[in-house]
Every structure is written in structure tokens, then in C-alpha cells.
Amino acid sequence: MAELTLDRLRKSFGSQEVIKGLDLTIADGEFVVFVGPSGCGKSTTLRMIAGLEDVTSGAVRLAGQDVTRTRPAGRGIAMVFQSYALFPHLSVADNIGFGLSLQRLPRAEIAARVRAVAETLQLGPLLERFPRELSGGQRQRVAIGRSIIRDPRVFLFDEPLSNLDAALRVQMRLEIARLHRRLRATMIYVTHDQVEAMTLADRIVVFNEGRIEQVGSPMALYERPANRFVAGFIGAPAMNFLAPGCALLAGLAVPAGAREAGIRPEHLALVAPGDGAGGSVELIERLGPETFAHLRLPDLPDTVTLRLPGDSGVEPGTAVALRALPDRVQWFDAAGRALAATRG
């Protein structure tokens, strides 16, 4: 296990700079999730850490040792790919033991270690099968088995659950969380799935256009985003962004320099007609335990999303009035930077 440091890391493809100077320290045993929109550089950064992508400038340090020019095999890392990357011609046992067999370890030792790993991942009865005879979840467990058998210093996960269906994704997410708790290993996990990021991470790193926008615990990012980008990216449904003069913000003290306000769907409340900004329900999304109502307000160009209890009887077309919880409104300046929190 080891601490990982990225020091002014840059990457260019030709004249196109895709990673624009990253500084990040990941503590020993920490579970860090990289999130960001497509093309923001999170996977490229992961591949530079793995050694699969050359670094244009800057350094990657593992346990204090510069590994920027070290070949992938020499870094002591393991990687789990989105595609599982299992060898179709090898059985489950041979896939898990692939790295050990390359080191020419005795067969008996490889078999024993493969069995031990397989048992922890409930793969014991599947050892003789070929990958195409497995389900998606089983394949991903084999890929994880191959990564843990070498006892690496850092685990890298590149969108490992993207190819699974929703139910399996939840199950595998829990398994990865258990794995981290059991191994206490340094893990870096790339995803575009907010739920994975929020539930798995000790800390989330939000990427945008080759830069880190913010690093912090999931709740810190959710409650105190550093800027408009993070505020809009973290949280589903996304934060509502409002112009300071709109009826929904009437009566609130606008901090100096504020150009925009943000409020999350759960921080808006329905009130009696006349006690808040009036509007009508345009669309309803019922998710079971909660309902999201998309409201049209006369002075706002976009709809406003409001979270309601699952058994809410609100229907599309209903006229409503709503109010923002004043201490939950976040303010952003002209550059999109968050202004000092207005709540205590």
C-alpha cells in the first residue's frame, strides 16, 4: 500500500493539451473517485498513473518514489478495465493467475492463491469456465480477482461497472466497497456515475477540461461546491441556477458580487398560494421514495426542479407556489466562483 502524488502533471497529444497541470496527493489506503464529463481527462490521468500513457511533464510519485518513467509492471499497480479485459482463451483460474504465471511461480502456489482469491469473490465453482460462459458481474469479479492476487500497492478502476445492468451495478458497488474495507488499499476509481462516486469515495476529485475543479469528501462537495461547475455536476437532479432578481429569491440578501444563485431540488418547498413564487408543474418524475417535479416559473427561462415525497399527489398542470430555504442558497460570482456560504 502506498501514498500517491501527482506533481504538476501535464499531458499533450500533439499541440492539444488535455491535462493542464494536476497536483494531487492520495493518502495510503484512501478511496478516491475521479469524476467529470466525457473528455475531461480523468481516464487519461488514470492511465498516466498506470504508466499506459506517457507523461508530457510533471511527475507521478508512489510511496515517495518517482515512477514517472517506470514501466507499468514495475509500479506495483493493478487495473480493472471497463471491458473487463479478460483473456477469452484462458479459464477463470488462468485469468486470475495470469500475472503469477508470468513470474513463473510454482504451479501449486499459483493454484492455491487463485483458489483463495476465488473463494473471497465467490468464484470457486467457476474456475474452469471460460469468460464467455460467465455473466457480466462474474466477469468483473474475475477481473477484480486478477487485480488483487498480486497484492498491488494501488488499485486503479476505469469505469468498471459501466457495462453492467442497474441491479448488478448496485451489487458490484457494494462488493467493491467491501473489498476496500477488507484490503484497506489505495484505490482510484474513475466513473461518470454520481451515485458510485458519492457512495464509494473517501474523497472525490472533480475534473473539467484537464483541470481539477475541486477535491473533497462527497458531502463537502455536495454542500460546499467551490464553483458553479462542481455545484452543477455533483448532485442528481442537478442544482437549479437562478438569476438574483427572480421572484423565487425575493427577500433574500444578495451578497456583494453575486451574479447567480444555486439551490438544490430538496431545498425548495411548496407553500400556500401567495406565500412564494407562483408557477405550474410541467413534468413529474416518480422514483418511488421520492418524486421530482419540474416547474415552469414565469420569470425564469429554464424549469426549476423540486424534490417532493414519493406519495406527493402533485400532477402536471397544477398551479403551485414555492419558496427557497434561505440558508441553503449558494451564490456565485461572475467567474462562477462560490461566494462565502450564507448559512452557518
Next chain:
Amino acid sequence: MNRQNRIWRTALLAAPLAVFGLFVVWPLMSSFYYSFTNWNGFNPNYDFVGFANFGKIVTDRLFLNATINTAIWMVAAIVLPTALGLGLALLLDRKLPGARFFKSVFYLPICLSAVIVGQIWIWIYQPDWGLLNTVLRHVTGAEHNWAWLARPNTALWSVIVAWSWQQTGLSMVIYLAGLTGIPGDLLEVCEIEGASPWQRLRRVVLPLLTPSTVVVVALSVINSLKGFDILYIMTGGGPFNSSDTLAMHMYNESFAKFRMGYGSAISVVLFLIAMVVIGLYFRQLRKVDRIYG
């Protein structure tokens, strides 16, 4: 399925089946029939001789010679183009300068007919002014006028070289397509797990090329069994039957010596050999199918 559809399907299926029956099934059945006769190919009067032609095969020294040559021809005609095609594909798959040009150059011979390939290589092997002896003369400084196609110990192998030259391009193209199909993730796993270039080739790339190898070997087997024309052009089975294969022997017995009955018996044996080879091939194919789908 309504009646009109049924009529259409039957009609459309009947046409190719009739062609197949006329040009494949009928000659095949005829061969079986004539293999039990002493027909000379012209005379309407002939006798049934039972298994006499097959009995003669057992004692025919030329048949044994042709069988050995066929075995050499088939093994070499499968192994050489496959190995050379794989080697070239692995070389050209790297982003080398001029790779695209060389791909075209190496593929070109497959576009030529066997007659042209045979003629080109007859010139190359020509004892006095052929390219091969000329090069050997310049390289070694000694006089070289070896008659490659006229010597029993080099004739068959000289044709095999010409055949491989023509067939290698096809194997190369199939392997190049196979290499393109290997997911980059799998090669990256090799890097992360610490596979040496040799381990990567032997344990990952070659096994992942199995579907390509299946196609290459299938084509090589089919082409080598049909590989009559180039032998006919270059040596005609000679000298002294040294490049005589079963197909060539069958041709000579049937159409040069006019022993159609005996020639048919040889063709039946050749058919049975082909069935065994194809049977073995399909057994392997099932194993490949289990893994690669």
C-alpha cells in the same frame, strides 16, 4: 408460409441445387461408379472389376510415391504460408514506415493466376539465366546452373516455394485483420502484469489469433488439395514422378494413360483423405467455437 412463397423458395433453391448436382454430385458419384470398372474413357464397352482397381493401388509404387509427395505438399503448403503470413503480419502491424506499401506488394501475388505464377517461377528457376542462379552466381562468385525443376531432389520443393510465395499474402491479410481485432485492453493488461514481448506473443497474441488461424488453415487445406494447376504448369509431376501428387497421378492415369477406372479409384481415395482431414479440422473448430464463440 403461403403457397406462392413456397413455390418461390423451391424454385430459387432448385437452381443452385441443380448446378451443384450436375457439376459436383454427379461427377463424384460417377467417380465412385467408374472406380469399379476398367473403362478407358472412350470405349462404351467396359467391365466391372470389383475392387481390383483399389487392390492395384496398394501395390502401385507410383501411388505410394504420390501419397508421400501429397503429404509433403499439404504440410508444407499449410505450414509455410501460415508461418510466413503470420510473421509478415506481425512485422507490418507495427507502425513502420512504408508498411502500407509492403502490405500491397506482399498481397499482389494472390491476384495472379497459378499459370502466371508458375511461369514467373519457371523463369526464376531457369538454369542458365534464371534470377535465382544469377543471384547465387553473383553472391558466391561460383558458377551456378542448377536445374531446380529438372532435378528430382529439388523439383517438389521448388514448386512449394512458388506456391508459398503466392499464398503468403492471403494469410498475411487475414492475420493483419486478426491483429487489428485484438482489443487494446488485453495488451495493456500484459504491460501491467509484466509480460515480456515473447510471453505476450506466445500466451496472448497467438492464442487470440486462433480464429484467424482457423480461416488461414482452412483456406490452405482447401487450396492445397486443389493445388494441381501450378504443379502441372511447373513440373507436370516430374522429373521421374518426383513431384507427382495424388491429384497429378490421378490426372496422368485418367487422361494421359487413359485408365479412367483406375484414375477414378485414386480420386475416391483422395476424396476419403480429404474427408478425414476436413473431419479433423471440424473437430478442432468445435473447440475453438467453445472459447471464441
